[in-house]
Amino acid sequence: MKRFEDLSPSLRCIMTPGPVEVDPRVLRAMSFPVLGQFDPEFTNIMNETMGMLRELFATGNQWAYPVDGTSRSGIEATMVSLIAPGDRVLIPIYGRFGHLLHEIAERCGAEVYTIEKPWGSVFAPEEIIAEMRKVKPQVVAMVHGETSTGRLQPLEGIGEACREMDALLIVDAVATIGGVPVETDAWKLDAVIGGTQKCLSVPSGMSPITYNERAEAKVLSRKQVERGLRTDDSKLGGMSPVRSNYFDLGMLQDYWSPLRLNHHTEMTSMLYALREGLRLVLEEGLEARFARHLLHEQALVAGLEAMEMKLYGNPDCKMPMVTCVTIPEGVDGEAVRSMLLDDFGIEIASSFGPLKGQIWRIGTMGFSCRKNNVLRVLGGLEAALLRQGCKLPAGLALQAALDVYEQV
Amino acid sequence: MKRFEDLSPSLRCIMTPGPVEVDPRVLRAMSFPVLGQFDPEFTNIMNETMGMLRELFATGNQWAYPVDGTSRSGIEATMVSLIAPGDRVLIPIYGRFGHLLHEIAERCGAEVYTIEKPWGSVFAPEEIIAEMRKVKPQVVAMVHGETSTGRLQPLEGIGEACREMDALLIVDAVATIGGVPVETDAWKLDAVIGGTQKCLSVPSGMSPITYNERAEAKVLSRKQVERGLRTDDSKLGGMSPVRSNYFDLGMLQDYWSPLRLNHHTEMTSMLYALREGLRLVLEEGLEARFARHLLHEQALVAGLEAMEMKLYGNPDCKMPMVTCVTIPEGVDGEAVRSMLLDDFGIEIASSFGPLKGQIWRIGTMGFSCRKNNVLRVLGGLEAALLRQGCKLPAGLALQAALDVYEQV
Known part of the structure; x- marks a missing residue:
């Protein structure tokens, strides 16, 4: 009897501050x-x-x-x-x-x-x-x-x-x-x-x-x-x-x-x-890699702001590869995260200590930091929030992100 | 310019006390x-x-x-x-x-x-x-x-x-x-x-x-x-x-x-x-796995003894998965190990502290512990020792090991 099945992990879009996609x-x-x-x-x-x-x-x-x-x-x-x-x-x-x-x-x-x-x-x-x-x-x-x-x-x-x-x-x-x-x-x-x-x-x-x-x-x-x-x-x-x-x-x-x-x-x-x-x-080059992290951050932030999400923390010292979003009032942050994972195959993170339940953390790190992933997390998050009854201007997030990419 | 090549490690027959083949x-x-x-x-x-x-x-x-x-x-x-x-x-x-x-x-x-x-x-x-x-x-x-x-x-x-x-x-x-x-x-x-x-x-x-x-x-x-x-x-x-x-x-x-x-x-x-x-x-079963380690130890030891190698240590408390061989007088242990690795693709180990230069350690562990590996290390060792000028009865080691396997 085979009690433990063959390994076959699901493919995930991992947009957390790590571990990220490989x-x-x-x-x-x-x-x-x-x-x-x-x-x-x-x-x-x-x-x-x-x-x-x-x-x-x-x-x-x-x-x-x-x-x-x-x-x-x-x-x-x-x-x-x-x-x-x-x-x-x-x-x-x-x-x-x-x-x-x-x-x-x-x-x-x-x-x-x-x-x-x-x-x-x-x-x-x-x-x-x-x-x-x-x-x-x-x-x-x-x-x-x-x-x-x-x-x-x-x-x-x-x-x-x-x-x-x-x-x-x-x-x-x-x-x-x-x-x-x-x-x-x-x-x-x-x-x-x-x-x-x-x-x-x-x-x-x-x-x-x-x-x-x-x-x-x-x-x-x-x-x-x-x-x-x-x-x-x-x-x-x-x-x-x-x-x-x-x-x-x-x-x-x-x-x-x-x-x-x-x-x-x-x-x-x-x-x-x-x-x-x-x-x-080193094949990508450090400078190019840093620039890539900045570009996708910009697209993600533009999308989130178009969705009228509020970013957490002092923007002057924001890490490009982690974007913290204040969970909108009345929204169950963990329900949104579960829906993203179960229905969309996308993982975003919660936080620790005083910020537990207060913010989501969206990572744009390394191999996960790419255009199709940023578009995917914005699209999924908008749909999940709407599904949870959150009021937001629909359809703008992806357009705002695409605008950023078009300017490059 | 690509300064670091594609990874392409050689295939080795690893007969050490670890790490072993996977x-x-x-x-x-x-x-x-x-x-x-x-x-x-x-x-x-x-x-x-x-x-x-x-x-x-x-x-x-x-x-x-x-x-x-x-x-x-x-x-x-x-x-x-x-x-x-x-x-x-x-x-x-x-x-x-x-x-x-x-x-x-x-x-x-x-x-x-x-x-x-x-x-x-x-x-x-x-x-x-x-x-x-x-x-x-x-x-x-x-x-x-x-x-x-x-x-x-x-x-x-x-x-x-x-x-x-x-x-x-x-x-x-x-x-x-x-x-x-x-x-x-x-x-x-x-x-x-x-x-x-x-x-x-x-x-x-x-x-x-x-x-x-x-x-x-x-x-x-x-x-x-x-x-x-x-x-x-x-x-x-x-x-x-x-x-x-x-x-x-x-x-x-x-x-x-x-x-x-x-x-x-x-x-x-x-x-x-x-x-x-x-x-x-667990698919192999613990008992079967223990028995496999004993079988291949027996074949290895039979081969080494037929080659007139002297085993190190008290035989009553020998680990089945590590066989220590006294390096014959006049033989350069490291030269034999290098020849095994470079010419035969086989790795065996030396030892530490007071035993450095005194013994070789041959592992028969896990996935490395299998018939073709045992035969390979015996054949390689015999050839390397002969090449280094060591006197030993040629051709007997593999026959002795094969005898053990035939009795199963």
């Missing part, structure tokens, strides 16, 4: 037979991936490689390796994922200082720099694009201030990498974490990171060689060792270096996927 | 388009996977789900969640991966006690139980199958003793799950960690775990709801919180429960792969 070339890459982890063909794929990640992160850093886990694994690896217990850590918070950084820093044993902005807005860099002067942190950790509220935090100037005050700057660019500029070197970011399942449009499962020599110095000061691999001359760092083995960047970089010191077994098929996703990004 | 059905599963993480179709796939994992682990435990990372992510998640800082932890060590457990326990802040056996042998359960009486540990953590030496540790009786002494027993079954019996309930194991890239023959990238109510009680006593998701009535546990967010089993189980409390974004394509790999295991 290019068929990336799906195909995962279907190739695997290589052993120390096979020279495989270590060559590892090196090629590092090369492409450097371009993605706009950096000359030696270290740019994926952490093997979902996006928050890259965040935790970076934080637990760069934050020693007792370190003073400043975390500016303007949405859910700032709270996540707070929580992770706390679990790292940090002395955490936070400043908060109301959800829907962001900080002026000077506000953060002023707080740094008070707190004198060893580490500043912040979110670049906050998908919970759809806001984009400007980073210019903060990295420079961190160097002056001898602090390390960690930036969570999970939602922004590959969608808007993330200028690791130009903005003097010491460590940056990206995500795969958003603007890169690779399935969830890896978290590409990069960090510079300032960050590496701290990693090396805490370094240990793994028990079972140690030799008498294995050098040990002087500071408190990293509290995690899996997330110890000192060990990860030995594995990703020509040393190839055995640590975990690299995720073969996910690396194939990441490599193919990065090829797609 | 069934084409599993590779195909990864090529399906992704679903959103809260899509009911996807949460159904999560639930089906939990159901199949319970069968794999031979358990009635509620909790059986994958941790999103490579095998050691499951080990670290289990240890960091079940070991509170200051806990007394006993770790019996008989190879490299016992040292890894020691290292992880130390990083968890445990007071670690170890006993060691020379590599190549294992403990009698009574020796471990006697040490427990002295140490009075809160947690005992040990490896079931030690791939570094190819030894299998008997576990019977240790779980019972842990209950009497109120200790939790954590077992690393990364290399054994799906290859030999792992009787979670019958052996009273409190937490068990499996691996995907070995006897399950799913690519590296997930680590299935299971744990019982005794383990869950400790997890819940340390529970926190994530900052940014907390409500005023979120219950917090009394004991010291888990030092990791990513690996906090209290959070992971909320995500895998009907609550679906958002944590990480589940690895869609890897979960498709795991689900298909588990279907293959």
